[in-house]
Amino acid sequence: MSGTLITALYVFVLACFVGYQVITRVPPLLHTPLMSATNAISGISLVGSIVAAGSHRGVVSTTLGTIAVAAAMINVVGGFLITDRMLKMFKGSPSGPTSAAPPATPPAAAAKPVNGAPRV
Amino acid sequence: MQQAAVGMLLAVIGTLVQQQIVDYRWIALGIVVGGVVGYPMGMWVPMTAMPQRIAISHMFGAMAATLVGVAEYHHLAGQVSPGTMAALGFEVLFGALTVTGSFMAFGKLQEFIPGRPITFRGQNAANGVLFVTAIGLFLYLIARPANPAVFFTMIGLALLIGVSMVLPIGGADMPVVVSLLNSYAGLASAATGFAIGNNVLIICGALDGGSGFLLSILMSKAMNRSFGNVLFGAFGAAPTVAAKAATGLSVRSITAEDAALQLAYASLVIIVPGYGLAVAQAQHQVRELAEQIEKRGGTVKYAIHPVAGRMPGHMNVLLAEANVPYNELYDMEEINGEFERADVALVVGANDVVNPAARNDPSSAIYGMPILNVDRAKRVFVLKRSMNPGFAGIENELFYDEKTSMLFGDAKTSLAKLVTEVKSV
Numbered sequence: 001m002s003g004t005l006i007t008a009l010y011v012f013v014l015a016c017f018v019g020y021q022v023i024t025r026v027p028p029l030l031h032t033p034l035m036s037a038t039n040a041i042s043g044i045s046l047v048g049s050i051v052a053a054g055s056h057r058g059v060v061s062t063t064l065g066t067i068a069v070a071a072a073m074i075n076v077v078g079g080f081l082i083t084d085r086m087l088k089m090f091k092g093s094p095s096g097p098t099s100a101a102p103p104a105t106p107p108a109a110a111a112k113p114v115n116g117a118p119r120v
Numbered sequence: 121m122q123q124a125a126v127g128m129l130l131a132v133i134g135t136l137v138q139q140q141i142v143d144y145r146w147i148a149l150g151i152v153v154g155g156v157v158g159y160p161m162g163m164w165v166p167m168t169a170m171p172q173r174i175a176i177s178h179m180f181g182a183m184a185a186t187l188v189g190v191a192e193y194h195h196l197a198g199q200v201s202p203g204t205m206a207a208l209g210f211e212v213l214f215g216a217l218t219v220t221g222s223f224m225a226f227g228k229l230q231e232f233i234p235g236r237p238i239t240f241r242g243q244n245a246a247n248g249v250l251f252v253t254a255i256g257l258f259l260y261l262i263a264r265p266a267n268p269a270v271f272f273t274m275i276g277l278a279l280l281i282g283v284s285m286v287l288p289i290g291g292a293d294m295p296v297v298v299s300l301l302n303s304y305a306g307l308a309s310a311a312t313g314f315a316i317g318n319n320v321l322i323i324c325g326a327l328d329g330g331s332g333f334l335l336s337i338l339m340s341k342a343m344n345r346s347f348g349n350v351l352f353g354a355f356g357a358a359p360t361v362a363a364k365a366a367t368g369l370s371v372r373s374i375t376a377e378d379a380a381l382q383l384a385y386a387s388l389v390i391i392v393p394g395y396g397l398a399v400a401q402a403q404h405q406v407r408e409l410a411e412q413i414e415k416r417g418g419t420v421k422y423a424i425h426p427v428a429g430r431m432p433g434h435m436n437v438l439l440a441e442a443n444v445p446y447n448e449l450y451d452m453e454e455i456n457g458e459f460e461r462a463d464v465a466l467v468v469g470a471n472d473v474v475n476p477a478a479r480n481d482p483s484s485a486i487y488g489m490p491i492l493n494v495d496r497a498k499r500v501f502v503l504k505r506s507m508n509p510g511f512a513g514i515e516n517e518l519f520y521d522e523k524t525s526m527l528f529g530d531a532k533t534s535l536a537k538l539v540t541e542v543k544s545v
Contacts, residue, residue, distance in 0.1 A: 008313070008314050008319070011319050011322050011323060011326075012310060012313075012314075012322050012326050015323040015326035015327060015330075016329075016330045018327075019330035019331060022327075023330065023334050023335075024334065028424070028426060028433060028436070029436045029446060029449065030433060030436070031431075031433030031436070032170060032434060032436065033437070034331060034335075035174055035298075035331075035432060035433075036170075036173075036174060036177075038328040038331045039174065039177050040124070040125075041324050042181040042306055042324060043128070043181065044128060044320060044321055045188060045312055045321060045325075046128075047132060047134075047135040047318060047321065048185070048312045048313075048316055049184050049187070049188050050136060051135065051138070051140065051141065051188075051316065052187070052188050052192065053143075054144060054146060054147045055140040055141055055142060055143070058194075061191040061195050064187040064194075065146065065147075065188070065191055066150040067183075068183070068185075068188050069150025069151060069184075070149075070150040070154040071183040071187070072154065072180070072181070073151050073153070074161065074177070074180045075177050075181050076154070076158065077162055078157075078162035078177060079177060080124070081159065081161075081162025082161070082162040082163075082165065082173065085162070086440070089167075089443075
């Protein structure tokens, strides 16, 4: 028991270290997508919820588990979709300092991304 | 992101085929409900509502973790080793306070709860008592896990702590709180991993917790305040400075025509966006104005304060949505030296991040916070709805500066006017 706990702690500490290294390299420009991405990833508690909802442990477990599955799923679906939307916006903006020249092209695409075209 | 999504899909499928899973009906129901609610939240929420969107999703993440913790405790019915109990306790403590805390943050950002700090006498003492009691119950549970009453009391306290923690925090401090809640939600997930022995959960939770923590440190640093100060400072509660500045000083307002004339002939314009830009949804108009100025040969740069807006990177996302090229966006350190050369600094809905009181006035609540040196520009135009102080409730002496002219009105309308005027100059 304590052996697995130690292993789990190792994993935790290593993950924290890797996370720190990766995240300090993310420029402030992308902090919002970073947040929504980690949010989507935190939806991984879906796996815990699935176990609670689907292993016949009584009404309480099933009910709580089902709600938890729904909550986690909201984060997974919503989180990935919105992160993708944001990252596309960052990619989509003209990469060079040429923006002064063609002012006519972007507005059509940019004006109404709220109800945006279906993207996957 | 696709790789991450695929990885997660694999983890979920892996869990689904485990032998202990015997009933798929409820799982399917949860997945369908979550998908139906999650899809619009991902696809159709406008970029201007991102802070609320992020806050509420922290709530869902933490809710999942908390419910799993409760279900697990219920299932094991007290037959829990101290190690597992510690993990479960962490999970529901962090989870529960994040659920209510995030909901409060959501409410403040969505403005159905007043955005200003809500404080009362002895608040910190009351919070302290709540916190210490919750920790006490937690320690007791580790020693004697088979005690559901104590377990649920602890959850109740954690829910209360979430509310009372966010109540006294003002809108301007929201970036810190949102990132902190992000971190808590992640830590709750990681604790779930410890409790049910799942490494994927531990890793993802640690990443989430770590990144949220790091962001909140960055945000606090950007305001030159400590964590403790943000959480317990009840910033902006005492409007001492407001009284001082309101006496006898007057502001100059300017018409769109005059402002447009100066913008049209400026060689360097620095645009300083703030939360007001998001509220007015004026990001597209800002870009149009910038294009008009650039067409006439001027240079436009955007100065982004790290805590402008209500979450980390808020302004960047908004401007990216409007297709502003991101090589025109500058961080505070990069741009601050350039204000002296700027002919016009155009402040769009920003307030506290350009308040010189942070440099000059030791009695100000924001004293010591690094700011954008807008007051060093040759001319300053401020687009603002009215003379109400910003979210932090502090008067801004920049508005009374003799170089400053105010262009009152909705930022979107004002900017649209400026675009038309600059075109016709």
